[in-house]
Amino acid sequence: MTRHLTRRRFLGGSLAAAGAVAGASLVGGGRSSAAPSGIVDVIVVGAGLSGLAAAKTLVAAGASVTVLEARERAGGRVHNIRSPKVGAVLDAGAEFVGPTQTHIGALAREYNVRTIRTYNAGDSIFVSRTGKQRVPAAAPIPAIADLGEAGAALARAQADALAGFPVGEPWKHPNAAYLDSLTWGEYTHQIAHTQTARDLVQIAMSAPISERPDEVSALFFLNYIAASGDEQNPGTLVRLLSTDGGAQERLFEGGAALIPLRMARHLDRHMVYNAPVRSIAYSDGIATVGSDAGVHRARKVIVAMSPAIAGQIEYRPGLPAARAGIHRGFHMGAVSKFAAIYRRPFWREKGLSGQAYGAGRPIDVTFESYADGRHILMGFISADAMRRLDHAPESRLVTECIGNFVDLFGPEAADYLDYGVFKWDLEPWSRGGPTGVAGPGVLTRYGPALREPVGPIHWAGTETADYWTGYMDGAVRAGQRAAREILADLR
Known part of the structure; x- marks a missing residue:
């Protein structure tokens, strides 16, 4: 009835x-x-x-x-803020869009929100425990040849994410129980044997989800890789991590919000x-x-x-117990976005793209951004670095982030016009970002309840x-x- x-x-x-x-x-x-x-x-x-x-x-x-x-x-987690002095519009949350992301692309066209291409010329900077080095910005991280074994390790992760992976239903993978018993850190140690290779494979995970390797299920992140496509195009690490041809290819003029x-x-x-x-x-x-x-x-x-x-x-x-288990088993990444506004993109004059990846202090990933006619260096503060700074005075966070930009791009980074920062960890209706993450054992125990009404x-x-x-x-x-x-x- x-x-x-x-x-x-x-x-x-x-x-x-x-x-x-x-x-x-x-x-x-x-x-x-x-x-x-x-x-x-x-x-x-x-x-x-x-x-x-x-x-x-x-x-x-x-x-x-x-x-x-x-x-x-x-x-929600798509939010614009204004810098305090010059009032520039900054993306505080989700920002980029790339190939196969057709659903958000359709909405952008419907609501007349244009995109501009992310700057990707010159060199990017890779920071490891042994120092920093310049690498071609046009080459996605998995293709960096001079990092030796890292390429083979990333290729192994890609293969595991392609081998008949049940996208969106990773608990159906034939090796789901084993992969879900491992953290990404443990998985990394199995496929990479040098410290540089392990650093790079772990950065491949921490860059998109702002978590430590020991906080994330290997099965969860392999599904994350497999999901970086659509029904006609299998997900790849290249698409997930790249700028040109990848998830960071374009940004929204006026902010994604x-x-x-x-x-x-x-x-x-x-x-x-x-x-x-x-x-x-x-x-x-x-x-x-x-x-x-x-x-x-x-x-x-x-x-x-x-x-x-x-x-x-x-x-x-x-x-039901399975749905309650989903709620208990997922946690938010710890992340903040910091942006510094400059009179000119001085990093371009040095042949740099404005992109950096690696063991930053406190920023682990940077991009050049653009707003209101101004050039911007934007960086993510993630995981332990973010938790350390969650309740620190904003002045301390700004000092550390600008110092990090100076280390990466040179002393000109200290001469900034304005800045913006948003701590997602302290936002009560998000409690972190950019996404909810599953630890080991969650998907195989409770995964089918993720979408079950x-x-x-x-x-x-x-x-x-x-x-x-x-x-x-x-x-x-x-x-x-x-x-x-x-x-x-x-x-």
Whole structure:
């Protein structure tokens, strides 16, 4: 009977009726489109790219939707900030886009957000425990010939990620139990035997996910490699780590956050901000969602959050053991982004690309960026270095990062115009970044629960994507997939 009534309400057109959810506090200018009973078809928890992609898909199909966002803004881990002195727009979170990332690319075109190519001429700098060396920027890290055994070790990792790898379902890999019993550090020691080779293989992991080698399952990161493609193009380390032809090929003019901000503006009457969700209860075919902006009811719920923080919500009845295990087993990477703004790109004059990789102090990866006519050096602070600086005064973080740029690119780096910094570890609705990461044993024990609905609750977020998990494209893919699941049920 419940399914029959749901189908009639969905197909009968009444779902598009405008009105506030009963008992809801409409905050931030948003409104909700609800059925006369005050029960919408779908509540989306989280207005990051994944939640917005789900809401957009549902609204386009005629469903009534309410999006509950804990922050006062949309975008989640895609966020623009302004530097304090010159007011330059800086990407505080996700920034780059590259080949096979067609879902985020389609949204960028739809919302008129243009891309510019990441500067990739001259040499990059590789920093190891034995010092630093210049390497051609055009050559992806796996192709650096003069690092000897490192190339063979990276080729082995690539082969393991290609050999019939079940993308998005790594627990189905024939060697899943063994690979999931290893950390990436242990796996690295098996495939590389010199310190330089181990350093490079470990950087290949830490650069994209901001974690130490002993914090990440080898199976998890092999899936991360395999996911760096699409249904027609297998994932490769070259695509994952490269600039030209890779995931860092282009950046968004005006900042990547323009995409979710424009999506949210389009969905304005469905949006409720400053609405952290505290509880989700369901019975008799109806979910009741308790938030700081009131109580909302729906037939379905999409939780578009990282598994690492989705467990903060109270679920009634309680979640199955496997889903609870997913929440316990994922954790967020420790990361901050630091950007320094300069009058001119002095590193180019030295034949440098502005890119560096390796054992930085405290920055481990850098890129040249660009905003408002100004050239920028941007760096990631990750893992232990980030945890050390989490609660340090901002002045100390700035001093250390500028000192790091001086070590890498020369004394001109000390003459900066302005800077920007964003500590994702201290952001209460993300608790780190860039993505949720699984430690050893999690995927083989609990992996199938990553996307499996629980009652009326469906799961989105970039961590649940098949391809480009951890990236903006994966976030969009995951949101659209969760919306399709619900539409199939409602029809």
